[in-house]
Amino acid sequence: xxxxxxxxxxxxxxxxxxxxxxxxxxxxxxxxxxxxxxxxxxxxxxxxxxxxxxxxxxxxxxxxxxxxxxxxxxxxxxxxxxxxxxxxxxxxxxxxxxxxxxxxxxxxxxxxxxxxxxxxxxxxxxxxxxxxxxxxxx
Amino acid sequence: xxxxxxxxxxxxxxxxxxxxxxxxxxxxxxxxxxxxxxxxxxxxxxxxxxxxxxxxxxxxxxxxxxxxxxxxxxxxxxxxxxxxxxxxxxxxxxxxxxxxxxxxxxxx
Amino acid sequence: xxxxxxxxxxxxxxxxxxxxxxxxxxxxxxxxxxxxxxxxxxxxxxxxxxxxxxxxxxxxxxxxxxxxxxxxxxxxxxxxxxxxxxxxxxxxxxxxxxxxxxxxxxxxxxxxxxxxxxxxxxxxxxxxxxxxxxxxxxxxxxxxxxxxxxxxxxxxxxxxxxxxxxxxxxxxxxxxxxxxxxxxxxxxxxxxxxxxxxxxxxxxxxxxxxxxxxxxxxxxxxxxxxxxxxxxxxxxxxxxxxxxxxxxxxxxxxxxxxxxxxxxxxxxxxxxxxxxxxxxxxx
Numbered sequence: 001x002x003x004x005x006x007x008x009x010x011x012x013x014x015x016x017x018x019x020x021x022x023x024x025x026x027x028x029x030x031x032x033x034x035x036x037x038x039x040x041x042x043x044x045x046x047x048x049x050x051x052x053x054x055x056x057x058x059x060x061x062x063x064x065x066x067x068x069x070x071x072x073x074x075x076x077x078x079x080x081x082x083x084x085x086x087x088x089x090x091x092x093x094x095x096x097x098x099x100x101x102x103x104x105x106x107x108x109x110x111x112x113x114x115x116x117x118x119x120x121x122x123x124x125x126x127x128x129x130x131x132x133x134x135x136x137x138x
Numbered sequence: 139x140x141x142x143x144x145x146x147x148x149x150x151x152x153x154x155x156x157x158x159x160x161x162x163x164x165x166x167x168x169x170x171x172x173x174x175x176x177x178x179x180x181x182x183x184x185x186x187x188x189x190x191x192x193x194x195x196x197x198x199x200x201x202x203x204x205x206x207x208x209x210x211x212x213x214x215x216x217x218x219x220x221x222x223x224x225x226x227x228x229x230x231x232x233x234x235x236x237x238x239x240x241x242x243x244x245x246x
Numbered sequence: 247x248x249x250x251x252x253x254x255x256x257x258x259x260x261x262x263x264x265x266x267x268x269x270x271x272x273x274x275x276x277x278x279x280x281x282x283x284x285x286x287x288x289x290x291x292x293x294x295x296x297x298x299x300x301x302x303x304x305x306x307x308x309x310x311x312x313x314x315x316x317x318x319x320x321x322x323x324x325x326x327x328x329x330x331x332x333x334x335x336x337x338x339x340x341x342x343x344x345x346x347x348x349x350x351x352x353x354x355x356x357x358x359x360x361x362x363x364x365x366x367x368x369x370x371x372x373x374x375x376x377x378x379x380x381x382x383x384x385x386x387x388x389x390x391x392x393x394x395x396x397x398x399x400x401x402x403x404x405x406x407x408x409x410x411x412x413x414x415x416x417x418x419x420x421x422x423x424x425x426x427x428x429x430x431x432x433x434x435x436x437x438x439x440x441x442x443x444x445x446x447x448x449x450x451x452x453x454x455x456x457x458x459x460x461x462x463x464x465x466x467x468x469x470x471x472x473x474x475x476x477x478x479x480x481x482x483x484x485x486x487x488x489x490x491x492x493x494x495x496x497x498x499x500x501x502x503x504x505x506x507x508x509x510x511x512x513x514x515x516x517x518x519x520x521x522x523x524x525x526x527x528x529x
Contacts, residue, residue: 052308052310054308056307056308056310056311056475057474057475057529059209059210059475059477059478060209060210060475061209062314080207081173082205082206082207084205084206084207085205085207085208086202086203086205086207086208087203088200088202089200089202089203090199090200091193091198091199091200091201092197092198093193093194093197093198093199093218093219093221094199094200094216094217094218094219095158095159095160095199095217095218095219096158096217098217099200099202099214099215099216100213100214100215100216101208101209101212101213101214101215102208102209102212102213103207103209104171104206104207104208104209105207132458133459136457136458136460136489142329144325144329146319146324146325146328147319148317148319162317162319162320164324164325166325166326166329210478210479211325211478213320215320
């Protein structure tokens with residue numbers, strides 16, 4: 001098959017686009033974190049975030065969070081149009097401070113979990129989840 | 139009221155006193171994010187479940203604030219302590235003011 | 247020409263095996279701890295060696311998606327099965343009957359999904375389960391037919407599939423159904439569309455490989471209706487066929503069309519031996 005230069009460039013750009021499209025972190029994610037922590041520092045241990053490395057489909061991505069002793073965990077998707085995902089508030093009859101759910105990710109981005117621990121300090125974890133533009137999805 | 143909203147919750151029927159059990163909850167709901175546009179290019183307004191609570195015999199187990207990034211047909215799995223026999227109450231609050239409930243009894 | 251570019255890229259992507267490890271994984275599927283699902287088995291004889299082993303679409307999804315199908319309280323498709331259970335027991339139509347009036351409990355329908363599509367002697371045609379549901383509704387209940395691909399229909403089909411889970415798919419391909427089966431087979435192997443692809447191009451010759459970011463399965467339908475993560479709802483087989491044909495950039499067929507009835511019979515027969523798995527969870 002013969003292509004003009006224009007077509008070759010177009011294919012190249014198209015092929016590049018077909019792979020992962022990264023999103024830049026959203027400034028409003030930082031605002032949401034600041035509102036939750038009051039600007040306090042966050043340790044990098046104390047909360048765990050489980051998320052797949054590559055999402056099967058960005059519309060339904062399973063995640064789980066765990067922060068022993070925490071009173072609340074905030075989850076954000078830094079690259080979504082609005083970063084808020086959920087806030088888990090654990091009550092006196094919570095069996096532990098873990099939760100699983102399924103979320104929507106608009107593109108490859110960091111998912112962030114911030115936990116408010118029992119002693120009032122904060123912890124943060126994040127994972128990069130690749131969200132691909134599918135194939136012949138039908 | 140969003141139509142056809144239906145909860146589906148898994149709770150063991152019995153437990154020993156003080157046992158930690160796992161609860162799974164699903165509810166059918168479109169979770170319209172407010173990001174989509176209709177055929178004419180107008181934004182379809184946000185309409186989601188914005189809060190989910192679980193209580194046991196009146197005490198809070200978990201209270202979740204949901205944002206539009208929670209997937210359609212919201213799913214939550216979490217653990218609860220069962221100190222004595224009683225009843226779980228699950229409540230979902232919709233943006234449009236509707237409230238959906240389900241209850242499950244547990245014997246000890 | 248733009249379309250040549252697309253074909254070139256498609257060909258590149260299809261033949262590239264540089265992508266992440268291909269084949270189906272080795273896990274086994276037991277639902278709710280007690281329904282054993284056969285997800286891999288010897289290919290039926292009529293496949294003539296085109297495939298040695300038939301494999302359920304479950305194996306081509308990632309671990310998290312597979313886990314969603316293992317517990318009926320993780321599987322969002324089951325919400326719609328619950329809704330269909332209520333519909334099953336609800337009177338509808340001029341005759342004052344519900345499905346339950348004639349058919350008893352949904353569990354009494356075990357085995358039905360496994361043999362559909364099948365030849366209906368009285369009607370002189372191959373019927374899909376959706377066609378049969380609508381026939382019951384219109385002629386016996388005096389109710390309106392449901393839209394072929396509507397929510398009610400797909401939920402009811404999922405309910406009927408769910409009570410047959412674990413049973414082997416066993417659609418008849420001989421006798422009066424043979425002509426329809428042959429037509430479906432021809433459709434399966436005929437290349438169409440600007441991208442010049444047949445079902446076999448991807449699902450027989452390239453299962454396990456990636457097309458763009460999708461992990462290609464064998465295109466089995468034992469798990470249908472499928473809850474797709476992509477649209478967060480149950481999808482029927484004809485809906486999926488319609489999308490696949492459209493993705494070859496061909497004029498696609500309608501749900502319930504003779505082409506798709508024939509194709510559903512043929513594709514179901516490629517899965518004879520796998521367990522009924524619906525409602526499954528797919529991407």
